[in-house]
Amino acid sequence: MNVLELNNVVKTYQKHIAVNDVSFNVPQGSIFGLLGPNGAGKTSLIRIITTITRADSGSVMLNGEKLNSRHPSEIGYMPEERGLYKKMKVGEHLLYLAQLKGLSKANAKKEINHWLEKFEITDWWSKRIEELSKGMQQKIQFIATVVHQPKLLILDEPFSGLDPINTNLIKDEIAELNRKGTSIIFSTHRMEQVEQICQEIVLINQGRNVLQGDVHSIKQDFKNNLFEISYSGILPESLQAEDDANENYSIIKNENNRLTIKVSHDSASNLLLNYLMKNGVYINGFNEILPSLNEIFIRQVGKVE
């Protein structure tokens, strides 16, 4: 079951094509990474999903239904460029945004209080937004995004401008919301965060999706069959030279008792380990080196250009 399905979505602005035939599905209850370099069309896509703009062609289905005017209340969206009414008081502001999302006043109050208590900031209710620091405003913005219990949460660079403590706080909240069943689209170009958080990703470049799938299999697809062996003892002579190669493996690097090898078939690593052990080398560690999403990202984006 997918919470969101995009099929052949196209969006053009006058002369340039912002979104060019993009299709992907966001599985129910997943944390989904929407990745892409600046200007790739991420914001255009998000604006289509949040019903701010409409696609020229293609279809967008939310919970199996074509996007319609009821859907904004089921979506929580935190744009990259944050903004709040500076002169309003925290409580009033949250109440206003929650009511615009369709919550009754009493219900909105209850939810807001729940979140303020959670963040231990109940005394902020009658503070003006402009009196808060940037990080504090981010917290309010986050509450405003989730207060109406959206089924789909879209977070555009949610950690930018947050200190490590608040980053963790928000990260935990996102994880908890996800555990409770909220599907989350997470848009960023910070790849290390994607690796930590996302289960599935789609990579957009120049308006097209160039890569999609779950993080684990993407990494498998892009792996270079590299392994790292850390050892103690003396390597047999045939393995001393760095450029040593045979039909099974080639040595990439040998530094500080760490040996990096590239194997040419699946059983080659076993052969090598066997050979090392027989020759009295102690194996301390053996790891497969998977490419980071960062590397994949750079490789894929670079390829298109």
Added chain:
Amino acid sequence: MNKLWLIIKREYITRVTKRSFILATLLTPLAIVAFIAIVALIFSYDAGQRKIAIVNDSGVELKLKDTKKVNFTFSKSTLDETKNSYKEDGYMGVLYLPEMKDLQKQDIRVKYFSEEQISIGIKEFIQDELADKIREVKIDSSEINRTVLESFNTEISLEEIGLSVDESGQVQEENKTNSAGLAAAIGTMMGFAIYLFLFIYGSMVMRSVMEEKMSRIVEVMISSVKPFQLMLGKIVGVGGVGLTQILIWAILIPSLNFVVGIFLPIDPDALQSAQMSGADSEDMMLQVAMVIEDIKSQNWALILPMFIFYFLGGYFIYSALFAAVGSAISDDLGESQSLTLPITIPVILAIYIAIAVIENPTSNLATFASIFPLFSPIVMPARLPFNPPVWEIVVSVLVMIASVIFFIWLSGRIYRVGILLYGKKVTLRELGKWMFYKE
């Protein structure tokens, strides 16, 4: 609908609870009333009764009238003696009437001796009073019958009768008591009130749209509501703020004026004319009564609702245009200039046309400008006291309603593109193109 209401409520409440709004709303009437009171006080400033000694060598007996401001005392001493002692005796100066040998003389010179200068008011009063009394003496000493003489004085009053043709083709007369002067005054006042309102509140809408765009709240907002709802809510909310302010002023200014009138005994004559020789109070009462009669005779049942109609219609058209321009401005305030110019020019033109139309309420220009929707909110109210033809009012109202809908729709189309566009300087031509963008 519910969301629109929430937006209107927020726009309204955040503004009317602002300290600056409360201060401006309460202090402006105070300032106006204080100004009126000060002006009245200045004019009614009472320097006390001036005593003037008169040395009468004219040979005729004159009965000069004393007033609150001037007291005449005939001196029994000679001119030189009086000149020496007038100060000790408490006089302000000495008025000398020289010998009048020839009573028929039309040009008589009298002299006034004093260390201080006399005010123009007192000087004119003395001249008029003397001329008056000498005229009496002249009449008495002549053969002319006083009643005959007084019958020569004729007063003319011009009464206007309006003519119109009824359904049967008969020419009908209608009472037309209102004076053109008063109609002009009321017309000008209404035109100016709307002119100011359009500018002040129109640019308030524009600034608010710009702030929303620049603080980036707008993207959060339009993920919950439609851009059109946001724009309309803002226009209605700010319009409500304007109406509130005007309503408070309409109540506060007259009542404050009344209160001040009770505590400050201001001489109403003094307000009307600074001259001491002003018409006496009975005449004044008559004039005031006539003006009140004129004001009552205006067709208020038509003028007031129409005024509010054009007031709101004009506001909706212009604030929608201001909102469209505000949405297109991304960063510096400087670029708003070139974009607001096309909006401000028609408003300014309209007030000039209104002034011309008041001079000549039946011209072709008047007819055109009362119907053209960018001018009519200012021109038509200015023209209403002159009883424009009914068909023109009907056409103007219909055009107005259609234009309000059209301009709000048009601005909405520009607005929805503008608010999402950053970091680009926009030209007027591009603004025009946005109207045709698809969603």
